[in-house]
Amino acid sequence: MAKLRTHWGLATAxxxxxxxxxxxxxxxxxxxxxxxxxxxTSIGWYLVAFFGFAVAVWWNEHSPIDRRWLWxxxxxxxxxxxxxxxxxxxxxxxxxxxxxxxxxxxNPYANVINAAELDPFEIPARRLANNPSLSSxxxxxxxxxxxxxxxxLPSEPLTMQVIMSFFDIGAxxxxxxxxxxxxxxxGRVILYLWNPLVIIETAHAAHLxxxxxxxxxxxxxxxxRPSADDAADGPERTHRWRSVAxxxxxxxxxxxxxxxILLAPVLFWRWTWPQRFLxxxxxxxxxxxxxxxxAGFGLGDDASGRGVFGSAxxxxxxxxxxxxxxxxxxxxxxxxxxxxxxxxxxxxxxxTTWLLARxxxxxxxxxxxxxxxxxxYVALTPVLHPWYLTILLTLLxxxxxxxxxxxxxxxxxxxxSYLTVASPLSYITxxxxxxxxxxxxxxxxxxxxxxxxxxxxxxxxxxxxHAEDPIQPDTPASSGNS
Numbered sequence: 335m336a337k338l339r340t341h342w343g344l345a346t347a348x349x350x351x352x353x354x355x356x357x358x359x360x361x362x363x364x365x366x367x368x369x370x371x372x373x374x375t376s377i378g379w380y381l382v383a384f385f386g387f388a389v390a391v392w393w394n395e396h397s398p399i400d401r402r403w404l405w406x407x408x409x410x411x412x413x414x415x416x417x418x419x420x421x422x423x424x425x426x427x428x429x430x431x432x433x434x435x436x437x438x439x440x441n442p443y444a445n446v447i448n449a450a451e452l453d454p455f456e457i458p459a460r461r462l463a464n465n466p467s468l469s470s471x472x473x474x475x476x477x478x479x480x481x482x483x484x485x486x487l488p489s490e491p492l493t494m495q496v497i498m499s500f501f502d503i504g505a506x507x508x509x510x511x512x513x514x515x516x517x518x519x520x521g522r523v524i525l526y527l528w529n530p531l532v533i534i535e536t537a538h539a540a541h542l543x544x545x546x547x548x549x550x551x552x553x554x555x556x557x558x559r560p561s562a563d564d565a566a567d568g569p570e571r572t573h574r575w576r577s578v579a580x581x582x583x584x585x586x587x588x589x590x591x592x593x594x595i596l597l598a599p600v601l602f603w604r605w606t607w608p609q610r611f612l613x614x615x616x617x618x619x620x621x622x623x624x625x626x627x628x629a630g631f632g633l634g635d636d637a638s639g640r641g642v643f644g645s646a647x648x649x650x651x652x653x654x655x656x657x658x659x660x661x662x663x664x665x666x667x668x669x670x671x672x673x674x675x676x677x678x679x680x681x682x683x684x685x686t687t688w689l690l691a692r693x694x695x696x697x698x699x700x701x702x703x704x705x706x707x708x709x710x711y712v713a714l715t716p717v718l719h720p721w722y723l724t725i726l727l728t729l730l731x732x733x734x735x736x737x738x739x740x741x742x743x744x745x746x747x748x749x750x751s752y753l754t755v756a757s758p759l760s761y762i763t764x765x766x767x768x769x770x771x772x773x774x775x776x777x778x779x780x781x782x783x784x785x786x787x788x789x790x791x792x793x794x795x796x797x798x799x800h801a802e803d804p805i806q807p808d809t810p811a812s813s814g815n816s
Contacts (some may be wrong), residue, residue: 343393347528348407354379354530355414358538362418368538369421369764376422379584383530390528398521403508412499415537420491422761423719429480430459430489432470436481442470443629443642457489468639469629474620475549476542494540501544502536508551509731511750515552515558516698516732525731531754542590543724549587550594551728556580556703557604558697564569576651581605581613589620593725596707599688600700653717656760656772658781660716676714683710700803701732709750713788720757726750727743745794749787756780 356378368376393399420426432442434457445451447466451757470477479497487493506527510520526532536544546597557580584601587594602610624640632641639648654661663672687706694700709728712718730750735743759776 341397343389343397344399344403347386347390347393349386350389351383351407351411351528351530354383354386355411355533355748357382358534359414359417362421365757366419367421368418371765373761373765377758377761380534381755383534384755387528387530391524394521394524396453398519399524401521404521404524405527407531409503411528411533412502412537415534416492416495416499418538420495420539422534422764423539423541423721424462424464425492425542426494427459427462428464428470428472428489429476429494429540429542430484431463431564432477433480433482433484434489435458435470436477441629442472442477443624443632443640443644444526445457445469445638449482459489465639465645465649468645468648469632469641471649472542473589473591473642474624475586476591477547479545491540495537497544498540499537501548502532505544505548505551505728508548508555509728511555512551512558512697512701513731515555515560515702516696516699517736518732518734522731522734524560525734526728526793529727529754531720531757532727534746535724537766539721541721541724543721546587546590546594547725547728549583549590550597550725553580553584553587553594554597554701556583557601558700560697577606577609578612582616585613585616585620587615587619593708593711596684596711597704599684599707600691600694600704602688603691604700640737650716655716655763656718656757656777656780657716658718658777658785659714664716672716676716679714680707680710683707698732701729704734705729712750712753718757718760720760723750723754723757727754730767742794746791748791749784752787753780753784 358368358376361376361379362368365372390399394404431447435442435452435455438455440452440455446469447460447463453461465471472480483493483497506523509523509526513522514518535541554578559576584594584597607615621642622633630644632639632640632644632647639645641722654664657664660672660676663675666672667675684707687703689704691700694703705726708729712723716723727750730747733743733746735741756779759779760772762776763770763772
């Protein structure tokens with residue numbers, strides 16, 4: 335009993351979180367879905383899981399959780415959700431269908447899903463895949479994983495759930511390594527490892543973002559590894575290997591989903607020109623084989639949804655969901671003007687990040703700067719599904735305070751933490767499968783408090799830590815290549 339009283343915070347976090355994840359499993363087992371009329375209940379348990387997560391983070395800061403519990407408990411949560419069928423999102427069926435085509439030697443960009451030419455390759459996932467009037471929206475690195483899985487494993491959702499969960503845990507291990515480089519407590523990995531958004535969107539929904547995040551973090555680890563580590567392993571050979579691997583892995587991350595390209599302004603100053611060309615060359619070399627031939631690149635005026643970029647072009651032009659600033663810009667000024675404003679804003683954010691990154695001399699500085707373009711992306715994107723937040727959540731870990739900084743720096747996480755908790759409300763859209771429609775009140779609940787908190791924290795940054803040097807904190811500098 336004395337031991338239980340000593341660890342009451344951890345026990346509460348585990349009990350509350352476990353109840354939430356078990357409840358989601360029970361709903362799925364009883365009704366076969368977390369969607370339709372069960373969406374409100376699913377969201378309710380989602381929010382309960384967030385409460386357990388908040389308790390765990392608070393407790394970990396006051397009484398660091400033993401490493402065994404820190405890792406074992408969230409892995410168990412992920413294992414529980416493997417017993418659910420991905421229903422909050424149906425993206426997994428597209429992964430399975432595309433992987434099946436790749437394993438059969440068929441270019442996934444050459445035909446839309448419902449094309450008669452693909453009838454000989456019929457599998458159950460084809461009928462469940464979304465956007466049947468478009469060819470694959472995913473890039474070659476994603477197809478390498480999809481195709482490899484289809485060649486040796488069953489074309490079942492569980493296959494992708496397990497694969498993405500492995501990448502998810504791998505990402506958490508890489509975060510731990512980066513926390514060491516940044517001079518932050520390794521236990522801060524809890525912000526990613528225990529986060530319900532990460533757990534549910536990966537272990538339940540099997541989203542591709544887990545692979546993208548893993549590759550992005552691997553590129554950061556390879557780039558930011560301190561020179562002392564190289565010296566221990568043999569500096570010349572290790573440095574040469576990292577110099578080649580970092581840009582290649584980053585290119586693979588971008589060719590999973592393009593979002594990591596937003597980190598290029600930060601990495602630019604950490605790489606030499608040969609590395610920069612290697613990253614671009616790798617991306618081009620992987621895209622060209624898919625684009626030549628019948629599929630094409632999908633960059634012309636043809637809106638058929640075919641080609642390497644054809645589906646993405648149609649999707650970005652026609653689809654809007656759960657946006658905040660972009661939505662209000664479009665309703666006020668029209669889509670063309672709104673797109674121009676968003677593009678300009680992102681260019682300013684990217685340019686500012688690029689200029690500031692030149693001064694960054696430590697791993698912590700680089701990782702904190704990397705959050706800026708991702709924050710801009712989340713705030714300005716015209717499409718924001720809950721899992722789109724996961725890559726930002728990954729790097730927000732490094733915004734938390736060092737031992738030399740005040741605890742009030744945690745306030746910087748407030749806007750994005752709130753949006754993370756509120757974003758699952760967008761699943762209410764799926765309550766009526768016959769009439770998918772966004773609800774205005776959901777947008778207000780998600781975005782008005784987020785933007786208010788963003789304004790508050792922006793003023794706080796300017797006035798409260800303006801005297802500090804947020805770009806070059808007191809952290810040992812890691813090696814750069816330029």
